[in-house]
Amino acid sequence: xxxxxxxxxxxxxxxxxxxxxxxxxxxxxxxxxxxxxxxxxxxxxxxxxxxxxxxxxxxxxxxxxxxxxxxxxxxxxxxxxxxxxxxxxxxxxxxxxxxxxxxxxxxxxxxxxxxxxxxxxxxxxxxxxxxxxxxxxxxxxxxxxxxxxxxxxxxxxxxxxxxxxxxxxxxxxxxxxxxxxxxxxxxxxxxxxxxxxxxxxxxxxxxxxxxxxxxxxxxxxxxxxxxxxxxxxxxxxxxxxxxxxxxxxxxxxxxxxxxxxxxxxxxxxxxxxxxx
Amino acid sequence: xxxxxxxxxxxxxxxxxxxxxxxxxxxxxxxxxxxxxxxxxxxxxxxxxxxxxxxxxxxxxxxxxxxxxxxxxxxxxxxxxxxxxxxxxxxxxxxxxxxxxxxxxxxxxxxxxxxxxxxxxxxxxxxxxxxxxxxxxxxxxxxxxxxxxxxxxxxxxxxxxxxxxxxxxxxxxxxxxxxxxxxxxxxxxxxxxxxxxxxxxxxxxxxxxxxxxxxxxxxxxxxxxxxxxxxxxxxxxxxxxxxxxxxxxxxxxxxxxxxxxxxxxxxxxxxxxxxxxxxxxxxxxxxxxxxxxxxxxxxxxxxxxxxxxxxxxxxxxxxxxxxxxxxxxxx
Numbered sequence: 323x324x325x326x327x328x329x330x331x332x333x334x335x336x337x338x339x340x341x342x343x344x345x346x347x348x349x350x351x352x353x354x355x356x357x358x359x360x361x362x363x364x365x366x367x368x369x370x371x372x373x374x375x376x377x378x379x380x381x382x383x384x385x386x387x388x389x390x391x392x393x394x395x396x397x398x399x400x401x402x403x404x405x406x407x408x409x410x411x412x413x414x415x416x417x418x419x420x421x422x423x424x425x426x427x428x429x430x431x432x433x434x435x436x437x438x439x440x441x442x443x444x445x446x447x448x449x450x451x452x453x454x455x456x457x458x459x460x461x462x463x464x465x466x467x468x469x470x471x472x473x474x475x476x477x478x479x480x481x482x483x484x485x486x487x488x489x490x491x492x493x494x495x496x497x498x499x500x501x502x503x504x505x506x507x508x509x510x511x512x513x514x515x516x517x518x519x520x521x522x523x524x525x526x527x528x529x530x531x532x533x534x535x536x537x538x539x540x541x542x543x544x545x546x547x548x549x550x551x552x553x554x555x556x557x558x559x560x561x562x563x564x565x566x567x568x569x570x571x572x573x574x575x576x577x578x579x580x581x582x583x584x585x586x587x588x589x590x591x592x593x594x595x596x597x598x
Numbered sequence: 599x600x601x602x603x604x605x606x607x608x609x610x611x612x613x614x615x616x617x618x619x620x621x622x623x624x625x626x627x628x629x630x631x632x633x634x635x636x637x638x639x640x641x642x643x644x645x646x647x648x649x650x651x652x653x654x655x656x657x658x659x660x661x662x663x664x665x666x667x668x669x670x671x672x673x674x675x676x677x678x679x680x681x682x683x684x685x686x687x688x689x690x691x692x693x694x695x696x697x698x699x700x701x702x703x704x705x706x707x708x709x710x711x712x713x714x715x716x717x718x719x720x721x722x723x724x725x726x727x728x729x730x731x732x733x734x735x736x737x738x739x740x741x742x743x744x745x746x747x748x749x750x751x752x753x754x755x756x757x758x759x760x761x762x763x764x765x766x767x768x769x770x771x772x773x774x775x776x777x778x779x780x781x782x783x784x785x786x787x788x789x790x791x792x793x794x795x796x797x798x799x800x801x802x803x804x805x806x807x808x809x810x811x812x813x814x815x816x817x818x819x820x821x822x823x824x825x826x827x828x829x830x831x832x833x834x835x836x837x838x839x840x841x842x843x844x845x846x847x848x849x850x851x852x853x854x855x856x857x858x859x860x861x862x863x864x865x866x867x868x869x870x871x872x873x874x875x876x877x878x879x880x881x882x883x884x885x886x887x888x889x890x891x892x893x894x895x896x897x898x899x900x901x902x903x904x905x906x907x908x909x910x911x912x913x914x915x916x917x918x919x920x921x922x923x924x925x926x927x928x929x
Contacts (some may be wrong), residue, residue, distance in 0.1 A: 423798045425794075432794040
């Protein structure tokens with residue numbers, strides 16, 4: 323009962339962005355996806371969430387095929403995501419950004435909200451309470467009625483994660499959640515994400531901040547040129563020479579690279595750190 | 599947070615004054631109307647029809663964020679429903695309420711028919727296609743002589759009556775329109791606050807992210823088009839009944855543009871904004887009638903100054919019916 327990629331490929335004309343990735347993600351764990359820029363990390367997320375089509379191969383969640391579904395159907399199958407560049411509903415208040423997520427479950431009764439005010443009030447109150455609870459978890463309750471576009475950057479990142487959680491998704495895809503956050507905010511994010519780990523939730527985090535990935539994730543896959551290069555625990559990833567090489571580039575002169583990798587390892591311990 | 603609290607505490611008195619002022623003016627106008635000369639009542643009726651049209655179009659433009667320049671097509675569908683079903687043209691003389699129902703259904707169907715091909719379009723592209731759609735409907739009406747009477751239109755429409763009460767004088771139509779505006783306005787306002795209204799707003803803000811949280815944007819947009827078209831069509835049927843004459847001339851592109859302008863000047867996405875926008879763009883030209891050609895210049899200048907002074911529209915988005923009720927009855 324997991325999220326499974328089977329020989330997944332994504333091709334843009336001549337360019338192969340994802341080249342036959344097969345792997346699976348178990349629930350109850352936080353999975354990290356790392357790799358140099360252009361390795362195909364975000365493409366994986368975008369294909370899983372239905373933002374991009376799948377060229378060949380398949381994505382299944384608990385045995386159910388996802389890759390042939392429309393984006394909103396994928397969302398309603400229990401996949402939620404955040405975006406590399408924050409995509410909130412800017413001119414809606416923070417709490418409305420969350421409330422609107424009840425649409426798939428409640429739109430069928432929208433006409434009752436129109437003709438029967440007590441029902442509408444009860445629905446609105448219930449939605450608001452549920453969303454307030456989520457906002458409180460992210461310390462955003464004070465911003466509930468502020469337009470999302472007007473929130474500080476760090477709060478917007480949090481709000482986007484909050485929005486992804488409203489539908490209580492099976493799979494939570496986070497595309498660079500720490501991008502642009504300061505140290506304090508990153509620490510806060512780590513704490514929140516750790517608290518979100520639950521036995522039946524699959525969390526996948528694409529991230530460049532290696533400190534965050536190494537502390538947060540239970541399992542890491544390393545992408546390189548659209549291929550799955552390595553898969554293991556954070557310590558296994560840190561010990562892998564292949565990963566070191568991938569991060570330092572693939573120029574022709576392999577000896578130089580190896581020397582550079584050793585130098586770097588000597589200097590920095592093991593942390594390869596890159597930010598886009 | 600402290601600053602926000604003080605603001606909230608300071609606001610109610612001002613809000614209360616404005617709410618009562620708005621309320622008082624509306625009541626005074628309604629009470630005075632029966633004593634006004636017919637000409638003035640007709641102007642008010644035309645104002646109410648445009649408010650109705652504005653409320654309808656606002657669903658697509660203001661709530662869902664889709665620029666529709668062909669709204670007048672639905673107005674025409676409603677007007678010709680009445681023209682054909684209650685006149686010697688086809689020898690049909692159906693009751694007014696039944697025609698209203700037929701017009702509403704036809705409006706919804708045309709709304710969906712327009713909606714399906716333009717689902718993928720946004721912004722300028724959508725505006726051009728809907729503009730074309732509006733013109734297509736008008737040109738079809740203009741050329742379908744055997745059915746619609748072509749450019750001559752259809753004359754001698756039946757007098758409307760509801761449950762035996764004849765609606766013929768301008769003041770009768772005033773009450774009919776007022777009730778319709780109140781009902782339609784309330785329904786649309788409640789729709790906007792419902793979960794569907796929230797989804798419309800999400801589509802307006804970021805369509806792709808809206809899909810990402812599980813919103814079937816196709817259905818939500820078609821619902822917006824259908825609701826909006828239904829209202830336009832109802833307005834058209836009442837318009838035809840009050841004029842007792844329909845012709846393609848009433849449904850030119852200029853009408854669509856005027857309604858869009860009303861929404862933009864008044865304040866996009868706000869029902870009260872539409873009332874304000876309609877008041878300026880419909881009443882003002884009437885009041886300035888004696889200045890003949892100069893009034894276009896006046897209107898132009900007014901438009902420019904409004905857009906400079908209040909680019910978001912006259913009525914702020916936050917001052918909606920909810921604020922008014924709260925202002926009137928406290929809490």
